[in-house]
Amino acid sequence: MQSIINRFPTIKSYIHQAILAIGCMALFVVPALLVKTTSSINRLPVLTWTDAQNIVPASLIKRALRENSTGDVEAESIKVLQVLSQGAGKLYIFDFQSPQLCGAGGCVYPVYQQSGKLLLSLIANPNLPKGEVLIRPDDTVRNGFLCLVITQTISIEGMVSRSQYCYQGAGFLKLNEALTKVGENFVWGVGQNN
Numbered sequence: 001m002q003s004i005i006n007r008f009p010t011i012k013s014y015i016h017q018a019i020l021a022i023g024c025m026a027l028f029v030v031p032a033l034l035v036k037t038t039s040s041i042n043r044l045p046v047l048t049w050t051d052a053q054n055i056v057p058a059s060l061i062k063r064a065l066r067e068n069s070t071g072d073v074e075a076e077s078i079k080v081l082q083v084l085s086q087g088a089g090k091l092y093i094f095d096f097q098s099p100q101l102c103g104a105g106g107c108v109y110p111v112y113q114q115s116g117k118l119l120l121s122l123i124a125n126p127n128l129p130k131g132e133v134l135i136r137p138d139d140t141v142r143n144g145f146l147c148l149v150i151t152q153t154i155s156i157e158g159m160v161s162r163s164q165y166c167y168q169g170a171g172f173l174k175l176n177e178a179l180t181k182v183g184e185n186f187v188w189g190v191g192q193n194n
Contacts, residue, residue, distance in 0.1 A: 047136060049079040049095060056080055056092050060116055064094050067118065068110050073098045083137050088144030089114035093135055109135065111172060120165060120172035124150055129182045132160060139187070142166040154179065162186050
């Protein structure tokens with residue numbers, strides 16, 4: 001009985017050997033590249049604070065000022081995070097950059113829907129360890145909006161608190177809280193769509 005290996009013809013040409021080697025490598029490289037590409041596509045973009053006047057409708061800036069400050073806040077100094085939704089309109093998270101809207105517990109960070117509806121008014125301390133992000137979207141979607149993760153320092157050295165706020169019909173509510181090491185990311189479930 002002839003062995004299985006001897007049934008295949010030997011490849012004597014260097015060109016054919018090179019083509020066969022490239023084909024074999026492609027079997028491993030192409031799937032690896034596809035996995036890397038799709039995983040980077042699924043990652044949420046890193047949000048940056050932007051001048052509100054560059055991306056927020058002027059009427060919403062006026063409303064946010066009227067509802068959250070007593071005056072003395074210059075519209076030019078307001079920063080905002082813009083969070084895109086899953087079909088429910090944009091979210092704008094305001095940072096007024098004003099000591100008058102900060103206290104012992106932190107500063108006021110209101111979250112407005114593009115329509116002008118206030119969905120969350122949060123008091124958070126912006127002073128975090130290096131590399132930590134105060135507010136970021138989560139990959140969990142609830143009622144058309146990405147959930148938000150708020151990071152805060154705690155009294156335990158090297159640890160932070162991460163709170164997950166998700167949209168529940170009338171506004172954002174705190175659903176989860178976890179303590180993690182500084183710099184360690186924490187994920188609540190994988191992209192639930194409710």
